[in-house]
Amino acid sequence: MSTAAGQISAAALRGWQLAELRGGQLHFTAADGLRRALKDGFFYVRQPAGTELSAGDRFARSFYLEGGGAGDGPRDPYRGFHRWTSEQLGRHQGYFCRDADQTEQFFLEKAWWDRVYPAALVQQAERMRDFALAVQRAVLARLDLPRELWEEATGHSLTPHGTHTLTFNHFRPEVAARGLNIHKDSGWVTVLRSTERGLEVDRDGDWCPIDPIPGTFIVNFGCAMEILMRHTATPVAAVAHRVVRQPPSGGAKPDRFSYALFVDSTLDDRVCPGLFAYEPGGGLRLEAGFGTFLDDILDNTYREDTTGLY
Numbered sequence: 366m367s368t369a370a371g372q373i374s375a376a377a378l379r380g381w382q383l384a385e386l387r388g389g390q391l392h393f394t395a396a397d398g399l400r401r402a403l404k405d406g407f408f409y410v411r412q413p414a415g416t417e418l419s420a421g422d423r424f425a426r427s428f429y430l431e432g433g434g435a436g437d438g439p440r441d442p443y444r445g446f447h448r449w450t451s452e453q454l455g456r457h458q459g460y461f462c463r464d465a466d467q468t469e470q471f472f473l474e475k476a477w478w479d480r481v482y483p484a485a486l487v488q489q490a491e492r493m494r495d496f497a498l499a500v501q502r503a504v505l506a507r508l509d510l511p512r513e514l515w516e517e518a519t520g521h522s523l524t525p526h527g528t529h530t531l532t533f534n535h536f537r538p539e540v541a542a543r544g545l546n547i548h549k550d551s552g553w554v555t556v557l558r559s560t561e562r563g564l565e566v567d568r569d570g571d572w573c574p575i576d577p578i579p580g581t582f583i584v585n586f587g588c589a590m591e592i593l594m595r596h597t598a599t600p601v602a603a604v605a606h607r608v609v610r611q612p613p614s615g616g617a618k619p620d621r622f623s624y625a626l627f628v629d630s631t632l633d634d635r636v637c638p639g640l641f642a643y644e645p646g647g648g649l650r651l652e653a654g655f656g657t658f659l660d661d662i663l664d665n666t667y668r669e670d671t672t673g674l675y
């Protein structure tokens with residue numbers, strides 16, 4: 366566990382990697398931390414100084430509850446978000462209640478944040494987005510990818526054209542189902558906030574629990590990063606992960622929640638045609654159309670009998 370001084374013990378890390386972002390660079394606690402994180406497909410990162418998570422945590426605990434509108438008594442601006450649908454907001458946006466998983470979710474891309482999220486949450490979302498992009502740049506700087514290719518290679522994800530989504534998960538313990546199906550995140554990096562156990566990652570066929578460490582986020586690498594770097598001297602694994610079923614506690618403890626800032630490529634095919642693989646010496650080769658790729662991963666994640674892998 367971490368101490369008041371912010372020390373995180375080797376025991377808490379259990380062999381996984383921990384980094385801090387300082388001056389735009391990632392400093393890992395282990396000498397070969399980056400190399401190992403690229404292989405693991407994720408790492409813990411210290412939250413930047415002054416990180417304020419109360420708006421996000423409050424939203425995660427209440428977005429699905431009644432009480433956010435007329436007729437429900439006093440309006441709570443953090444409730445009632447089950448009324449936002451993808452018909453109003455567009456594909457993969459808004460509230461989703463899954464059948465085959467315990468999760469109910471709220472997905473929202475940055476273009477909507479101002480109009481939908483409470484102001485304090487917009488501010489937190491923007492900070493998490495800026496942090497995620499800074500982490501992504503710091504990782505790219507250490508990969509076998511020429512800097513002049515970054516923008517095109519990463520589907521303009523580092524620019525305002527990128528798709529930047531803040532997604533919330535509420536795990537309903539009364540639903541007899543897996544927590545969240547096996548999947549890889551689709552894009553570049555994910556910055557994940559969770560406070561409860563339940564996340565597991567696939568390590569050579571074994572499922573390993575990844576417990577939250579106070580004061581840190583978990584950074585996952587996604588499919589886009591894995592595909593881009595697979596032929597280079599610095600391959601990056603997209604980590605396959607899942608959340609195990611959360612048992613009912615009879616009200617003894619709050620339901621598990623998590624939320625994450627996902628960095629994906631632009632969805633505008635006039636700006637970027639899709640996902641590339643980088644061939645050192647040869648340049649970028651188009652591997653897949655981005656829109657269909659994202660659709661497939663998401664569809665397969667939330668179906669009963671498939672996994673969100675590719």
Ligand SMILES: O=C(O)CCC(=O)C(=O)O
Nearest residue numbers: 534550559564608623625
């Ligand atoms: O709840 C968690 O710990 C993980 C959530 C996750 O993997 C996701 O939202 O993509």
Ligand SMILES: [Fe+2]
Nearest residue numbers: 548549550606
């Ligand atoms: Fe995920």
